[in-house]
Amino acid sequence: xxxxxxxxxxxxxxxxxxxxxxxxxxxxxxxxxxxxxxxxxxxxxxxxxxxxxxxxxxxxxxxxxxxxxxxxxxxxxxxxxxxxxxxxxxxxxxxxxxxxxxxxxxxxxxxxxxxxxxxxxxxxxxxxxxxxxxxxxxxxxxxxxxxxxxxxxxxxxxxxxxxxxxxxxxxx
Amino acid sequence: xxxxxxxxxxxxxxxxxxxxxxxxxxxxxxxxxxxxxxxxxxxxxxxxxxxxxxxxxxxxxxxxxxxxxxxxxxxxxxxxxxxxxxxxxxxxxxxxxxxxxxxxxxxxxxxxxxxxxxxxxxxxxxxxxxxxxxxxxxxxxxxxxxxxxxxxxxxxxxxxxxxxxxxxxxxx
DNA sequence: GGAAAACATTTTAGGCTTAAAACAATTCGG
DNA sequence: CCGAATTGTTTTAAGCCTAAAATGTTTTCC
Numbered sequence: 001x002x003x004x005x006x007x008x009x010x011x012x013x014x015x016x017x018x019x020x021x022x023x024x025x026x027x028x029x030x031x032x033x034x035x036x037x038x039x040x041x042x043x044x045x046x047x048x049x050x051x052x053x054x055x056x057x058x059x060x061x062x063x064x065x066x067x068x069x070x071x072x073x074x075x076x077x078x079x080x081x082x083x084x085x086x087x088x089x090x091x092x093x094x095x096x097x098x099x100x101x102x103x104x105x106x107x108x109x110x111x112x113x114x115x116x117x118x119x120x121x122x123x124x125x126x127x128x129x130x131x132x133x134x135x136x137x138x139x140x141x142x143x144x145x146x147x148x149x150x151x152x153x154x155x156x157x158x159x160x161x162x163x164x165x166x167x168x169x170x171x172x
Numbered sequence: 173x174x175x176x177x178x179x180x181x182x183x184x185x186x187x188x189x190x191x192x193x194x195x196x197x198x199x200x201x202x203x204x205x206x207x208x209x210x211x212x213x214x215x216x217x218x219x220x221x222x223x224x225x226x227x228x229x230x231x232x233x234x235x236x237x238x239x240x241x242x243x244x245x246x247x248x249x250x251x252x253x254x255x256x257x258x259x260x261x262x263x264x265x266x267x268x269x270x271x272x273x274x275x276x277x278x279x280x281x282x283x284x285x286x287x288x289x290x291x292x293x294x295x296x297x298x299x300x301x302x303x304x305x306x307x308x309x310x311x312x313x314x315x316x317x318x319x320x321x322x323x324x325x326x327x328x329x330x331x332x333x334x335x336x337x338x339x340x341x342x343x344x
Numbered sequence: 345g346g347a348a349a350a351c352a353t354t355t356t357a358g359g360c361t362t363a364a365a366a367c368a369a370t371t372c373g374g
Numbered sequence: 375c376c377g378a379a380t381t382g383t384t385t386t387a388a389g390c391c392t393a394a395a396a397t398g399t400t401t402t403c404c
Binding site for chain 4: 360365
């Protein structure tokens with residue numbers, strides 16, 4: 001059993017936690033800055049993709065996923081990788097199949113599963129866009145030194161892990 | 173006039189720049205990681221706002237802007253601050269006026285301008301949500317040390333400046 | 345003063361996005 | 375085996391979002 005002074009201390013710190021809410025303004029500012037950076041870059045890339053290739057960002061992102069998977073992916077895989085809802089992918093894929101960029105077929109071993117892959121056209125167009133896209137990104141980050149890039153990578157990895165942990169603890 | 177050896181060197185480096193495109197894989201990875209972090213946190217916040225308060229993230233964001241401006245803002249101001257299109261704001265405001273959270277009036281000095289502000293209800297609800305929201309953010313970033321937070325702030329400020337510069341140079 | 349440019353907002357058309365419900369197919373446990 | 379969960383996808387309803395054109399208003403600058 002704790003000494004009286006310890007119990008008083010515990011009570012104090014508990015009371016403090018309840019009555020004087022901690023200041024999290026720094027984290028809030030960090031979050032807003034993170035969001036600003038992403039929105040800024042995303043908007044720029046979106047605009048360039050439209051102007052230069054008349055393609056939307058979500059389409060480009062989906063093709064990017066498939067380019068890394070020559071044997072195709074299931075819709076669920078894509079949905080998890082892109083961190084978007086299932087229904088979202090259904091619609092995106094529909095339009096890309098329609099335009100001839102994607103090939104969609106039902107798996108032979110599991111008839112629930114749809115496997116999608118890039119068509120020859122889809123792959124060619126994606127490669128063309130991706131090459132230019134990479135230079136845009138390089139340009140947008142041009143003022144960062146290699147050290148800045150490394151450090152940001154490290155801190156964002158830590159951020160991602162922290163956020164995933166926090167998110168997971170709410171959804172067990 | 174440069175010496176022959178210098179000219180050869182110049183030709184070499186120019187040729188290299190054209191024929192062997194530089195490798196920007198690191199920047200690309202950085203961009204994807206930045207996007208992942210934002211998407212992860214944004215999704216988490218969106219879900220909690222919906223579950224806890226039955227409000228959407230864009231509505232919350234708009235109210236957050238107005239909470240900082242007791243005298244109201246014009247739609248253009250809001251649109252610039254939130255980095256979304258004008259038309260987008262029109263619709264958001266419409267729904268928030270409809271639900272009684274916002275007050276909208278035409279400026280008396282310039283009849284083009286609409287000034288919006290939070291109603292009493294809107295402000296009260298926002299404050300309630302914002303208090304909880306702040307703890308979610310703190311939780312999502314909980315594994316970062318104060319030093320990590322400072323360093324991220326610094327690097328993201330640099331990133332933002334770099335991206336803005338690059339974006340501006342394309343749209344003069 | 346009046347045409348032209350600039351500005352603030354709304355409208356339009358189309359696409360993206362989500363959460364939740366519905367449907368279909370497979371796997372699991374008794 | 376067979377009913378119950380689980381899994382993969384689609385559908386639905388509502389809202390978000392953009393780019394571009396349209397509308398109304400103010401400013402600029404001959």
